[in-house]
Amino acid sequence: xxxxxxxxxxxxxxxxxxxxxxxxxxxxxxxxxxxxxxxxxxxxxxxxxxxxxxxxxxxxxxxxxxxxxxxxxxxxxxxxxxxxxxxxxxxxxxxxxxxxxxxxxxxxxxxxxxxxxxxxxxxxxxxxxxxxxxxxxxxxxxxxxxxxxxxxxxxxxxxxxxxxxxxxxxxxxxxxxxxxxxxxxxxxxxxxxxxxxxxxxxxxxxxxxxxxxxxxxxxxxxxxxxxxxxxxxxxxxxxxxxxxxxxxxxxxxxxxxxxxxxxxxxxxxxxxxxxxxxxxxxxxxxxxxxxxxxxxxxxxxxxxxxxxxxxxxxxxxxxxxxxxxxxxxxxxxxxxxxxxxxxxx
Amino acid sequence: xxxxxxxxxxxxxxxxxxxxxxxxxxxxxxxxxxxxxxxxxxxxxxxxxxxxxxxxxxxxxxxxxxxxxxxxxxxxxxxxxxxxxxxxxxxxxxxxxxxxxxxxxxxxxxxxxxxxxxxxxxxxxxxxxxxxxxxxxxxxxxxxxxxxxxxxxxxxxxxxxxxxxxxxxxxxxxxxxxxxxxxxxxxxxxxxxxxxxxxxxxxxxxxxxxxxxxxxxxxxxxxxxxxxxxxxxxxxxxxxxxxxxxxxxxxxxxxxxxxxxxxxxxxxxxxxxxxxxxxxxxxxxxxxxxxxxxxxxxxxxxxxxxxxxxxxxxxxxx
Numbered sequence: 021x022x023x024x025x026x027x028x029x030x031x032x033x034x035x036x037x038x039x040x041x042x043x044x045x046x047x048x049x050x051x052x053x054x055x056x057x058x059x060x061x062x063x064x065x066x067x068x069x070x071x072x073x074x075x076x077x078x079x080x081x082x083x084x085x086x087x088x089x090x091x092x093x094x095x096x097x098x099x100x101x102x103x104x105x106x107x108x109x110x111x112x113x114x115x116x117x118x119x120x121x122x123x124x125x126x127x128x129x130x131x132x133x134x135x136x137x138x139x140x141x142x143x144x145x146x147x148x149x150x151x152x153x154x155x156x157x158x159x160x161x162x163x164x165x166x167x168x169x170x171x172x173x174x175x176x177x178x179x180x181x182x183x184x185x186x187x188x189x190x191x192x193x194x195x196x197x198x199x200x201x202x203x204x205x206x207x208x209x210x211x212x213x214x215x216x217x218x219x220x221x222x223x224x225x226x227x228x229x230x231x232x233x234x235x236x237x238x239x240x241x242x243x244x245x246x247x248x249x250x251x252x253x254x255x256x257x258x259x260x261x262x263x264x265x266x267x268x269x270x271x272x273x274x275x276x277x278x279x280x281x282x283x284x285x286x287x288x289x290x291x292x293x294x295x296x297x298x299x300x301x302x303x304x305x306x307x308x309x310x311x312x313x314x315x316x317x318x319x320x321x322x323x324x325x326x327x328x329x330x331x332x333x334x335x336x337x338x339x340x341x342x343x344x345x346x347x348x349x350x351x352x353x354x355x356x357x358x359x360x361x362x363x364x365x
Numbered sequence: 366x367x368x369x370x371x372x373x374x375x376x377x378x379x380x381x382x383x384x385x386x387x388x389x390x391x392x393x394x395x396x397x398x399x400x401x402x403x404x405x406x407x408x409x410x411x412x413x414x415x416x417x418x419x420x421x422x423x424x425x426x427x428x429x430x431x432x433x434x435x436x437x438x439x440x441x442x443x444x445x446x447x448x449x450x451x452x453x454x455x456x457x458x459x460x461x462x463x464x465x466x467x468x469x470x471x472x473x474x475x476x477x478x479x480x481x482x483x484x485x486x487x488x489x490x491x492x493x494x495x496x497x498x499x500x501x502x503x504x505x506x507x508x509x510x511x512x513x514x515x516x517x518x519x520x521x522x523x524x525x526x527x528x529x530x531x532x533x534x535x536x537x538x539x540x541x542x543x544x545x546x547x548x549x550x551x552x553x554x555x556x557x558x559x560x561x562x563x564x565x566x567x568x569x570x571x572x573x574x575x576x577x578x579x580x581x582x583x584x585x586x587x588x589x590x591x592x593x594x595x596x597x598x599x600x601x602x603x604x605x606x607x608x609x610x611x612x613x614x615x616x617x618x619x620x621x622x623x624x625x626x627x628x629x630x631x632x633x634x635x636x637x638x639x640x641x642x643x644x645x646x647x648x649x650x651x652x653x654x655x656x657x658x659x660x661x662x663x664x665x666x667x668x669x670x671x672x673x674x675x676x677x678x679x680x681x682x683x
Contacts, residue, residue: 168657169661180652337494341491344483
């Protein structure tokens with residue numbers, strides 16, 4: 021396991037902490053710059069006021085609307101850390117929304133609905149995990165199956181309609197507040213905390229990175245790679261269902277066609293912007309979260325500037341290409357070469 | 366030899382059994398009309414799936430085909446309808462754009478060593494975003510050429526083999542010839558089998574990789590032209606999730622997802638199986654989402670079969 025040398029969690033010296041924050045500097049700067057651009061476009065961008073016991077403002081909105089993608093991304097980053105990918109997260113959002121809407125309309129109490137919806141997400145994760153870890157399919161092929169089927173299943177559950185509901189208890193997931201802070205923000209930070217605990221305060225994170233670097237040798241060191249891989253996909257399924265509940269309760273309805281459409285792309289983008297390599301290996305949960313906020317900040321800037329939202333896609337495409345170019349192994353090896361030459365001279 | 370053709374055999378078995386089942390349920394299936402209509406309705410899928418076959422055999426993937434089709438229909442609608450360009454000129458222009466698009470994706474994949482599915486995912490964003498920027502709404506096309514093409518057909522039995530179905534069939538034939546008789550075809554197989562040994566054998570890796578993605582994008586563009594002729598409109602939301610149908614057709618057609626083995630004719634059978642499911646579900650008056658579930662299940666069954674065969678023949682790898 022010597023290949024994954026990382027300073028032990030918690031035992032950072034001050035210089036180690038400085039080194040770490042230097043690594044995170046590009047993303048933090050990017051987020052701050054994007055928010056400042058928003059402030060430049062609209063002077064009221066940073067204004068936060070309380071209406072009906074709920075915080076309002078563009079800044080709050082970035083966190084609030086960014087929550088579903090941030091949660092998805094925190095699930096996705098672990099999968100990508102193992103060198104895999106989960107393309108089914110959008111379909112899982114659609115399925116959870118459909119299940120929640122149908123059950124609440126059938127008269128079940130909100131807490132039962134939430135539990136069942138989360139279990140559905142876990143089951144989706146178990147399916148993906150079984151295909152990847154046990155059967156041994158390539159991750160993007162395995163998760164493609166649920167991506168194709170999932171929306172069909174969601175439509176089967178809602179009978180092809182947009183299922184709306186009015187239950188206030190369930191709606192609280194999106195519209196409720198705790199100490200005036202909108203619920204999605206609370207949920208997203210809770211998921212982030214759970215993710216950090218799982219992957220940074222247990223050895224799970226190190227195993228995930230080890231698998232991402234070399235699955236075979238990780239296996240030889242005695243790590244049960246099948247179980248770890250399996251768990252990672254279950255975690256992604258769980259995060260998707262949490263995100264699905266927020267998406268459904270936000271519009272008080274389940275739209276099997278459009279709920280979570282293209283959100284797998286946003287989640288992958290958030291992971292990539294967060295500096296995690298798609299080849300697997302070292303991954304950062306916090307920076308992925310920041311990556312999701314960056315995406316939402318871009319959306320907010322585009323909207324406040326009065327641009328049509330259809331510029332969103334092309335801007336994201338250019339962004340993903342730039343980040344990929346910077347991350348690409350070819351450029352990295354060129355840089356290493358230059359550094360080696362510099363040392364010689 | 367048996368090992369190589371077994372997946373293809375299973376595919377055709379499924380196709381014929383499915384067809385026989387459809388006939389036993391609905392007498393109308395035994396006539397020519399549902400068959401030629403199936404070819405017409407899935408012409409764009411067949412064309413794009415041929416390109417996807419080459420990409421997957423070379424060990425890659427192309428997730429941008431659906432977006433390229435959408436971009437093509439929007440581009441054609443805007444240039445023909447708003448700018449008054451003749452359709453033939455517009456076709457040539459979009460084919461050039463498609464080829465350049467494929468070449469850049471291929472170059473990014475080869476020179477920057479970026480995984481194909483990420484590079485083509487970015488391409489998908491770019492193409493769909495481009496289509497949305499050109500025209501956010503659906504744009505109809507009215508042109509004589511579109512009427513002329515719609516009228517072109519060969520009567521077969523009680524059905525009509527339309528022009529776009531003929532385009533699809535000829536591209537399948539060309540695809541088969543290109544894959545099995547040309548040097549390029551052998552290079553694609555070699556690249557997908559093992560890139561390192563292919564390079565040591567003297568296969569031009571860069572040229573082959575880039576050509577494969579150019580081929581896929583150009584065929585997706587042709588599929589877009591065919592789809593534009595079929596729908597007579599351009600819309601940036603056409604063919605969302607289409608790349609999955611194309612991949613499913615290729616995999617059901619017996620091509621290994623890991624590359625190095627596969628057939629264009631199998632892909633054609635895969636397209637026919639999907640079309641058959643679609644037609645059957647329409648005949649049964651079931652909603653279209655059943656198609657997605659059944660296709661997803663078939664995809665799962667075939668990938669599982671491939672895994673089992675690989676494990677049996679090569680032994681499990683850690």
